[in-house]
Amino acid sequence: MSLHPSHDLGVWVAAALTLCIFSFLYKDNPFYKFAEHLFVGVSAGYYLVLSFWTVLVANLWDPLLAAFSGSHGSPVAVRLGDYRAFLLLPALLGVLLFSRFVPRVSWLARWSLALIIGAYAGLKTTGFAQGDFVAQVQGSIQPLWTGQWGTSLNACIFTAGLLATLLFFYFSREHKGALGGASKAGMYFLMVSFGAGYGYTVMSRISLLIGRLQFLLYDWLGLR
Amino acid sequence: MRQLEGLARLDRRWIFTVTGLLVLIPLLWPLNLPLTPSPPVRAYYDAVAAVPDGSHVLVSCDFDPAARPELEPMTRTTLRQLFAKRCKVVVVVLYPGGARLVDQIVREVATERGALYGTDLVNLGFKAGNEAVMVLMGQSIPNTFPRDQNGLDVGTLPIMRGVRNYSSFPLLVSISTGYPGTKEYVQQVQGRFHIPIAAGVTAVAAPTMYPYLQSGQLLGLLGGMAGAAEYERLMHESGPASRGMDAQSLAHVFVALCIVLGNVAQWGWKRREGA
Numbered sequence: 192m193s194l195h196p197s198h199d200l201g202v203w204v205a206a207a208l209t210l211c212i213f214s215f216l217y218k219d220n221p222f223y224k225f226a227e228h229l230f231v232g233v234s235a236g237y238y239l240v241l242s243f244w245t246v247l248v249a250n251l252w253d254p255l256l257a258a259f260s261g262s263h264g265s266p267v268a269v270r271l272g273d274y275r276a277f278l279l280l281p282a283l284l285g286v287l288l289f290s291r292f293v294p295r296v297s298w299l300a301r302w303s304l305a306l307i308i309g310a311y312a313g314l315k316t317t318g319f320a321q322g323d324f325v326a327q328v329q330g331s332i333q334p335l336w337t338g339q340w341g342t343s344l345n346a347c348i349f350t351a352g353l354l355a356t357l358l359f360f361y362f363s364r365e366h367k368g369a370l371g372g373a374s375k376a377g378m379y380f381l382m383v384s385f386g387a388g389y390g391y392t393v394m395s396r397i398s399l400l401i402g403r404l405q406f407l408l409y410d411w412l413g414l415r
Numbered sequence: 416m417r418q419l420e421g422l423a424r425l426d427r428r429w430i431f432t433v434t435g436l437l438v439l440i441p442l443l444w445p446l447n448l449p450l451t452p453s454p455p456v457r458a459y460y461d462a463v464a465a466v467p468d469g470s471h472v473l474v475s476c477d478f479d480p481a482a483r484p485e486l487e488p489m490t491r492t493t494l495r496q497l498f499a500k501r502c503k504v505v506v507v508v509l510y511p512g513g514a515r516l517v518d519q520i521v522r523e524v525a526t527e528r529g530a531l532y533g534t535d536l537v538n539l540g541f542k543a544g545n546e547a548v549m550v551l552m553g554q555s556i557p558n559t560f561p562r563d564q565n566g567l568d569v570g571t572l573p574i575m576r577g578v579r580n581y582s583s584f585p586l587l588v589s590i591s592t593g594y595p596g597t598k599e600y601v602q603q604v605q606g607r608f609h610i611p612i613a614a615g616v617t618a619v620a621a622p623t624m625y626p627y628l629q630s631g632q633l634l635g636l637l638g639g640m641a642g643a644a645e646y647e648r649l650m651h652e653s654g655p656a657s658r659g660m661d662a663q664s665l666a667h668v669f670v671a672l673c674i675v676l677g678n679v680a681q682w683g684w685k686r687r688e689g690a
Contacts (some may be wrong), residue, residue, distance in 0.1 A: 192443070241511055243535045246543045249562075303505070314546050316605070322602030330630025388622045390667075391639065395485065395618035397666045398640040400438050400482025403657040408442055 206411040211404055254278055266403030352380040418582065431675060439667050441661035453627055456645040463496050464587050468516060469501045470598050471577070473610075474586045475591070475600065476517040482592035485553045488623040488656035489615040489643040490517075490590050491524050498528040503574050505540040505584075507560065509548055510614050514541035518564050518640035540564030545595040549603045553581050557589040581608040586634075590615040597624060601632050602634025605624040615642065 197203065199287060211226035257278045289301040331353055337343050358370060359377030366374045408414045466472055474493065478486045491536070497504050506521055508514045511575055520539050521592050539560035541546045550558040557569050569575045577583060587610050589597040597614040605612050613632050616624055618639025627633045638648055638662060643656035 216435075217428060238511060241541075242543070245511070245514075250543065269477055269580070305652075310547075314550065318546065318602035321606035322563055326606060326630055327626060330626070330632075385623065391618040391621050393667060393670050394639050394663060396639060397434075397438065397660065397663055398484045399481075400434075400616065400666075401442070401640070401662050404439055404442055404662075405484070405655060405659065415441075 193415055197411050197413060202411055206407055243362060251278055251282055255282075296354060320414075351376070356380050422563040422676055423684060434666055434669060436576040441665055442658070445658065446661045446665075449643055450648050450657065451659055452645040453642075455625075455636040455638070456642050457630065457635075457643075457649065458461045458628075459585050459613050459615070459637050460496075460646060460649045462586060462611065462634035463493065463588070464500075466497075466500060466502060468500045469502065470679055471505060471574075471584050472497055472588065473581070474504055474506050476508055476513065477507060477589070477591035477593075477596045478517075478617075479510055479512035479592070480516055483516065484615045484655075484659070485639050485643065485665075486590055486615060487516075487520060488593060488640070488654045489637045489646055490520055492643065492646050492654065493588055493590070493615065494521065494524040494650060494667075495528060495652075498524070498530050501535075503534075504530075504536045505556070505574065507538070507552075507563045508539075508541040508565060509545060510592065511541065511543065513619050516563060518612050528590050533567075534574055536570070537568065537574045546599050549599060550607075551594070553608045556580055556583070565581050581610040584610060587611070587612045588615070589613075591615050591620070593620065596620070597633070598634040605632050615646075 208226045208229070211222040214220055215223040255276070255278055258278070273340065284303040287299045287303045290296045331349075333345050333346050333349070335343060335350060337346060355373050355377035357377070359374040361370070361374070364370060417554055422526050433644065434575075448493070463472075474490075474497075476486075476490055494504060504521075506517065508517050511527045518538050518540070521534070521536065524530075525536050527531060539556075540563060542560060544551070548559060557575060560569060563569055563572070581604065587604065589600045589612055591597045591600075593616070597612070597616055597620070600612055600614075604610060612632070614627075614633050615623060615637035616639075618641070621636070621638030621642070623637070624636055625632060628636045633651055644660045647654045647657045
């Protein structure tokens with residue numbers, strides 16, 4: 192095993208900032224605070240610039256410029272994806288969002304918000320209905336006997352878990368007697384799923400630590 | 416029992432130290448613990464393998480540097496499997512902050528495999544709009560992404576000839592860390608445009624994806640670093656995910672041990688208080 196430290200200044204800066212963040216594991220300190228504030232500031236700046244160039248310029252300014260320069264035919268061309276003057280309307284709605292800063296005309300922002308919420312509600316509702324609700328109900332209906340003991344047992348446990356969990360969320364009657372037993376079984380099924388979720392979360396967080404240590408060992412120190 | 420009760424007052428920095436060592440030592444001296452591909456990972460591999468050689472494949476890489484350790488290895492392995500089949504890879508990014516990272520990964524794998532940009536591969540870059548972009552791509556991909564990551568007109572690229580919408584692809588590979596990602600592709604695209612989807616997600620998101628796998632809405636699933644490592648094993652690679660799995664396993668055993676000891680200590684504590 193030999194060391195071949197990186198000659199890249201960026202890698203050294205990243206390594207130093209990683210160590211600053213790790214120092215918080217001992218206790219809060221100025222190095223950690225510095226790295227934390229730097230990260231927040233750089234992230235905010237990065238996302239602001241990113242939004243400007245990938246949303247405002249790419250989706251609004253460039254198409255409008257092309258529309259009014261005449262290089263793409265009529266400014267009111269209607270074929271989808273064409274550069275068109277109609278984009279002035281969403282631009283105006285976007286500007287109206289800033290009317291919140293002027294109390295006298297702040298109500299104007301509601302028009303933009305109504306459009307945004309309406310469009311997204313429509314999009315999400317149809318998507319959820321198609322992708323989640325109907326498809327998941329279809330997926331939940333399965334034969335209990337498949338001809339093989341293993342898969343049949345799996346199907347039975349799945350169906351019992353599904354019904355018990357649904358009963359756990361039935362609140363129109365006190366959970367006593369048979370309903371109480373079923374809802375308790377549902378709670379155990381839920382706890383198993385929470386446990387699986389916790390295990391995966393631990394894996395995700397450990398992966399981040401492994402990623403940072405791999406960076407420090409291989410990219411920064413050049414361990415081979 | 417009294418010693419176990421002392422665990423409740425243990426300085427948490429000891430736990431950090433042990434966890435750090437359990438992750439660091441296997442990275443320095445690998446243990447090569449056994450790793451067996453699970454059915455969801457094998458299904459992912461099979462879904463990519465079933466794509467006809469030379470066909471177009473849409474790969475949506477929706478992650479940023481925060482998810483890099485988990486999703487970069489599976490992205491690289493997926494691209495290698497696709498390039499080995501001479502597939503034409505169309506990459507899109509719907510996650511802000513990920514475009515540069517994804518471009519770097521895609522170009523490195525393309526160079527390594529001798530894939531030509533514009534002919535075997537195109538990175539259409541980032542487009543803001545989340546689900547709206549997904550739905551628009553179902554109408555026309557060239558109109559949704561008129562220019563690629565570097566500002567080239569997609570109409571001039573040979574790979575984009577014949578690419579109209581989702582119907583131009585036999586498979587969509589979604590590698591994602593959150594919103595927008597695989598869940599939104601299942602909701603907005605799979606049901607509406609009927610394109611088969613194989614997914615790779617972070618470990619945190621994996622449990623929420625299993626219902627889609629069980630219902631057949633996803634053909635295969637890679638969950639976190641473990642999924643990526645199993646996929647590398649199927650591809651006979653020894654990438655960063657495989658190298659990290661020894662550390663992952665040891666850390667998990669330690670966390671499980673801490674949970675057991677913590678519960679025993681708590682139980683002892685309560686018993687003494689009750690007595």
